[in-house]
Amino acid sequence: MSTCCASSRDPAQTRSGELTIALAGNPNCGKTTIFNALTGLRQKVANYPGVTVEKKTGRLKLPDGNWATVIDLPGTYSLISRSPDEMVTMEVLRGLRPRTPAPDVVIVVVDASNLQRNLYLVSQLIELGRPLLVALNMMDVAERRGIHVSPQSLGEALGVTVVAMVGHKRQGIEDLKQAIASARTAPMPDWPLPAPMRREVEILGGRLASMDAEGRSATGGAATGLYGAPAHPSYEALAERLLIGDRAGDIAPLAGQVPIAEQVRSATARLAEAGIEPMQADIEAHYRWIEKLAERASANVEELAAMGTTAPREVLGYETARGRTLSDSIDAVFMHKIWGLVVFSAIMATIFVSIFSLAAPIMDAVQAAVTWIGIKLSAGMSDGPLKSLINDGIFNGVGAVVVFVPQIALLFFFLAVLEDSGYLARAAFLMDRLLAKVGLHGKAFIPLLSSFACAIPGIMATRTIENRRDRLATILIAPFMSCSARLPVYLLLIGTLFAGAGAMAQAGIMLACYALGILAAVVTAIVFKRTFLKGAPSAFILEMPSYKVPQASQVLRHVLSNTWEFLAKAGTIIFCLSVVLWALMYYPRLPESRIEQVALEARANMPAVLRDGVMNQSNSAAASEDIDASRQAWIDEAVRGEELRHSFAGRFGRTLEPVIRPLGFDWKMGVGLVGAFAAREVFVSTMGIVYSVGGNDEDTSSLTEAMRADVYPRGDPRAGQDVWTPLVGISMLVWFVLAMQCMSTLAVVRRETAGWKWPLFMLVYMNGLAYVICLGVYQIGLLATR
Amino acid sequence: MGYTIGMEKACDVAECNHTGPAASCSLNQLGIGCCGCVVSVGGDMDVRRRLLEMGFCNGAAVEVVRRAPMGDPIEFRLRGYHLSLRNEQARHVKITGATTR
Numbered sequence: 001m002s003t004c005c006a007s008s009r010d011p012a013q014t015r016s017g018e019l020t021i022a023l024a025g026n027p028n029c030g031k032t033t034i035f036n037a038l039t040g041l042r043q044k045v046a047n048y049p050g051v052t053v054e055k056k057t058g059r060l061k062l063p064d065g066n067w068a069t070v071i072d073l074p075g076t077y078s079l080i081s082r083s084p085d086e087m088v089t090m091e092v093l094r095g096l097r098p099r100t101p102a103p104d105v106v107i108v109v110v111d112a113s114n115l116q117r118n119l120y121l122v123s124q125l126i127e128l129g130r131p132l133l134v135a136l137n138m139m140d141v142a143e144r145r146g147i148h149v150s151p152q153s154l155g156e157a158l159g160v161t162v163v164a165m166v167g168h169k170r171q172g173i174e175d176l177k178q179a180i181a182s183a184r185t186a187p188m189p190d191w192p193l194p195a196p197m198r199r200e201v202e203i204l205g206g207r208l209a210s211m212d213a214e215g216r217s218a219t220g221g222a223a224t225g226l227y228g229a230p231a232h233p234s235y236e237a238l239a240e241r242l243l244i245g246d247r248a249g250d251i252a253p254l255a256g257q258v259p260i261a262e263q264v265r266s267a268t269a270r271l272a273e274a275g276i277e278p279m280q281a282d283i284e285a286h287y288r289w290i291e292k293l294a295e296r297a298s299a300n301v302e303e304l305a306a307m308g309t310t311a312p313r314e315v316l317g318y319e320t321a322r323g324r325t326l327s328d329s330i331d332a333v334f335m336h337k338i339w340g341l342v343v344f345s346a347i348m349a350t351i352f353v354s355i356f357s358l359a360a361p362i363m364d365a366v367q368a369a370v371t372w373i374g375i376k377l378s379a380g381m382s383d384g385p386l387k388s389l390i391n392d393g394i395f396n397g398v399g400a401v402v403v404f405v406p407q408i409a410l411l412f413f414f415l416a417v418l419e420d421s422g423y424l425a426r427a428a429f430l431m432d433r434l435l436a437k438v439g440l441h442g443k444a445f446i447p448l449l450s451s452f453a454c455a456i457p458g459i460m461a462t463r464t465i466e467n468r469r470d471r472l473a474t475i476l477i478a479p480f481m482s483c484s485a486r487l488p489v490y491l492l493l494i495g496t497l498f499a500g501a502g503a504m505a506q507a508g509i510m511l512a513c514y515a516l517g518i519l520a521a522v523v524t525a526i527v528f529k530r531t532f533l534k535g536a537p538s539a540f541i542l543e544m545p546s547y548k549v550p551q552a553s554q555v556l557r558h559v560l561s562n563t564w565e566f567l568a569k570a571g572t573i574i575f576c577l578s579v580v581l582w583a584l585m586y587y588p589r590l591p592e593s594r595i596e597q598v599a600l601e602a603r604a605n606m607p608a609v610l611r612d613g614v615m616n617q618s619n620s621a622a623a624s625e626d627i628d629a630s631r632q633a634w635i636d637e638a639v640r641g642e643e644l645r646h647s648f649a650g651r652f653g654r655t656l657e658p659v660i661r662p663l664g665f666d667w668k669m670g671v672g673l674v675g676a677f678a679a680r681e682v683f684v685s686t687m688g689i690v691y692s693v694g695g696n697d698e699d700t701s702s703l704t705e706a707m708r709a710d711v712y713p714r715g716d717p718r719a720g721q722d723v724w725t726p727l728v729g730i731s732m733l734v735w736f737v738l739a740m741q742c743m744s745t746l747a748v749v750r751r752e753t754a755g756w757k758w759p760l761f762m763l764v765y766m767n768g769l770a771y772v773i774c775l776g777v778y779q780i781g782l783l784a785t786r
Numbered sequence: 787m788g789y790t791i792g793m794e795k796a797c798d799v800a801e802c803n804h805t806g807p808a809a810s811c812s813l814n815q816l817g818i819g820c821c822g823c824v825v826s827v828g829g830d831m832d833v834r835r836r837l838l839e840m841g842f843c844n845g846a847a848v849e850v851v852r853r854a855p856m857g858d859p860i861e862f863r864l865r866g867y868h869l870s871l872r873n874e875q876a877r878h879v880k881i882t883g884a885t886t887r
Contacts, residue, residue, distance in 0.1 A: 078835075080835070082832060120839060283835070331852075335852055433856035540871060541840065541869065543840075
């Protein structure tokens with residue numbers, strides 16, 4: 001075979017003379033464990049620009065004392081398929097990713113217990129023509145299953161160094177480090193292609209070689225010759241890539257040239273006549289080669305015993321005569337038609353309860369602590385914009401970010417355990433039928449379930465879904481799940497407006513809110529998957545890895561890196577929006593004269609209990625101080641209410657009134673809705689300020705009374721009518737179920753979809769839907785009750 | 787298409803729901819515990835490529851391990867590992883020589 005010639009070294013490759021090592025391998029092959037063992041704590045997690053694929057790099061000290069950069073590539077089955085993970089892997093390996101140097105050495109991790117399929121990726125990596133090293137991992141699992149792979153035979157057959165490893169026990173790590181220096185390009189195997197295809201590869205390879213030579217002589221040998229050709233080990237390898245339809249970024253310019261495209265087309269047509277499809281023939285040839293290789297590399301027990309590396313099968317009790325593995329036995333229960341669902345429900349209930357209630361006290365404590373620090377810090381300051389900015393703006397903003405940390409950390413803990421143990425694939429398997437009905441993937445179940453606690457961790461959990469369309473559909477419907485922040489609003493509205501309806505009816509309304517959210521999610525998922533997220537129904541091709549015990553260190557790393565990423569990326573946006581929202585509710589300030597006037601009015605309108613309080617109490621000094629404080633609080637509430645009405649947010653609420661009036665809402669609710677943008681439960685405290693009754697989401701009795709007593713003032717078309725009728729309550733409940741009014745969710749969607757397009761779309765479609773449905777509910781309700 | 791219960795069986799495997807000619811049928815027609823060898827893989831380009839790459843080629847032996855509680859997806863064993871496919875993908879894989887293992 002002819003040798004490489006058109007290659008030009010990637011300039012990034014020689015940067016500071018340091019080695020770049022890429023770690024590749026199938027999913028579930030133990031690659032991350034080896035990466036962690038190689039790099040220890042010297043790791044960095046970022047994102048590849050433009051895609052939401054994690055870029056994990058680490059530093060490794062080589063035995064010769066030099067440092068090397070290790071890139072942990074996403075786990076992939078192939079270099080040609082089209083998921084974002086596979087694209088990135090292929091591009092890094094071919095040196096096509098900007099700001100990521102092409103690797104000098106590729107270490108491919110191979111699961112010895114699943115040799116054939118793992119060797120398929122190896123066969124593709126050989127074609128890359130880069131120095132290669134095979135880490136034959138999970139030797140212990142393979143031994144237990146009675147699969148004996150000889151690293152020596154495999155290494156001889158491949159022509160590269162093969163290091164036997166048990167990653168989670170750190171066995172073979174030092175050998176692997178030592179072997180890096182000896183990594184070399186594997187000889188190109190003679191793929192057992194069908195004869196006609198082999199002929200076409202040779203013909204096309206020959207054409208490419210002569211075109212290259214012509215191109216060179218035409219430019220005096222200075223230019224690269226074959227325009228647009230990537231670095232390639234041989235012209236035949238290049239021809240093969242062209243024939244099998246590989247259109248990766250490096251080969252696309254070449255494939256697009258008219259004479260070459262013409263050659264490829266006629267070769268494909270000739271092969272089709274012979275009943276050969278190049279892509280299929282290529283994969284089959286690779287597997288035929290692999291089958292031979294695996295046979296050669298599988299040493300017999302006696303041979304291994306002679307080398308002293310065998311583990312007697314009899315000792316490992318759970319290897320039964322029929323070859324039933326421990327995983328098979330676990331699955332007999334975990335995947336059982338009845339018991340499987342019982343186990344599944346128990347696991348999901350544990351996760352849900354943990355996120356929903358276990359996290360709650362921690363979240364409250366975290367928020368209280370942050371607020372307390374703010375108050376302590378500003379204790380010495382006089383009232384004014386700076387103090388308010390610190391307390392209500394900055395520390396509230398920090399609180400709004402860190403409040404999510406317990407939930408996110410818990411969810412990622414469970415996700416890491418489920419994924420590392422191998423159960424995540426089983427959960428997707430059990431739930432797929434249900435979700436497939438609305439066009440989603442089985443893996444959407446956990447993100448959607450988590451969204452009932454909070455959409456933020458839920459949306460972050462969609463990362464486990466590979467297919468972009470499926471993932472996007474899941475993200476777009478996740479906020480319809482009634483999250484825990486809606487609960488205080490539901491409780492306030494139901495408690496205030498349906499108090500007479502009885503406990504059962506109240507519970508029914510609450511249930512209906514949750515059901516409406518699910519219904520909206522189902523309908524929108526179906527609509528989206530049939531319109532702009534349309535495509536061939538996404539294939540469900542999911543490996544069921546054997547069960548493993550998750551490693552504590554790996555789980556911890558996963559939790560820390562994801563939590564940190566949330567704080568760094570989504571957190572900054574949430575924080576900024578919190579400060580903006582504070583400014584909207586703080587400015588412009590009331591003139592001093594108006595404050596005095598409001599205070600005077602409040603003093604005059606003070607309820608008799610407060611005004612004459614002293615008369616009914618004992619005359620002790622403490623009691624009189626108490627009363628004074630209550631009077632002052634009454635006046636302060638009135639001023640705060642007036643300040644909010646005067647602020648940008650208050651004015652916005654008023655401006656909004658004509659728009660939201662058809663839904664049955666007045667301007668006060670408009671202000672509440674603006675406040676709810678910080679977090680839905682803030683609606684309750686904002687309404688408390690608007691009604692000048694104070695209160696928080698725990699104690700709403702005075703707010704309830706104020707809402708029930710509120711009637712439209714003179715001059716309003718609805719003068720004298722109740723502001724909060726049960727119909728308004730239903731309309732408001734529907735709004736809270738359907739509307740997108742959570743800036744933190746939008747910030748996370750921006751983060752997860754790498755742009756503002758989808759969060760903006762979400763904002764428009766969810767609020768549009770909520771508006772239309774509320775309009776229908778309220779107007780039809782009005783007609784029906786007239 | 788696919789998984790129907792109560793039709794006349796063509797093979798002698800108790801759980802097999804395969805109703806076509808015994809020589810060749812689709813992977814989704816096999817009953818639990820049945821095993822067959824891959825003849826061909828159909829379907830659109832991307833799915834076909836992925837199935838081939840996962841090892842559904844060269845007459846590989848595939849065994850049906852189980853079905854999900856609602857009948858779909860189906861878990862298979864091939865080349866020493868487990869993989870699940872929806873009915874929709876499994877019906878594109880034609881197999882031959884269905885037997886119990």
